[in-house]
Amino acid sequence: MPSITLQQGVDPWIISHHDVPLKVGELEFLRMKVDDPIWRYQGLRDFIDSFKFSKLTIQTPITLLQKIVEQCIMSRCCALISIQPIKDSDAVLLD
Numbered sequence: 001m002p003s004i005t006l007q008q009g010v011d012p013w014i015i016s017h018h019d020v021p022l023k024v025g026e027l028e029f030l031r032m033k034v035d036d037p038i039w040r041y042q043g044l045r046d047f048i049d050s051f052k053f054s055k056l057t058i059q060t061p062i063t064l065l066q067k068i069v070e071q072c073i074m075s076r077c078c079a080l081i082s083i084q085p086i087k088d089s090d091a092v093l094l095d
Contacts, residue, residue, distance in 0.1 A: 032084070041090040044077055048094065 005016045027034040051073055053065070077094075086094075 034084070037084065037086045037090065040080065040084040041086045041094070044080060044086070044094060047076065048073060 001018055001020045002015050003018050004012050005014070006012065010016075026036075033039045053060075053068065
């Protein structure tokens with residue numbers, strides 16, 4: 001594929017060719033698998049499972065916990081799902 005080069009000593013305006021590996025039935029764009037809802041579901045599940053609430057010295061009110069979940073977890077999940085949707089059955093498992 002024609003591209004530019006970032007190597008030292010080579011003019012960046014000179015077009016060079018790079019190999020682009022292709023896998024049948026799999027497409028990756030910007031380090032994200034395209035059209036693979038299972039991969040997206042696994043990423044969302046790992047994000048939710050690894051989320052840690054910060055420790056406070058006082059008992060945390062439920063309204064504060066709801067705000068944290070809405071702003072930190074749900075907003076990121078919605079953004080990721082808008083890029084690559086997941087299956088309805090997987091969405092139920094995340095809920």
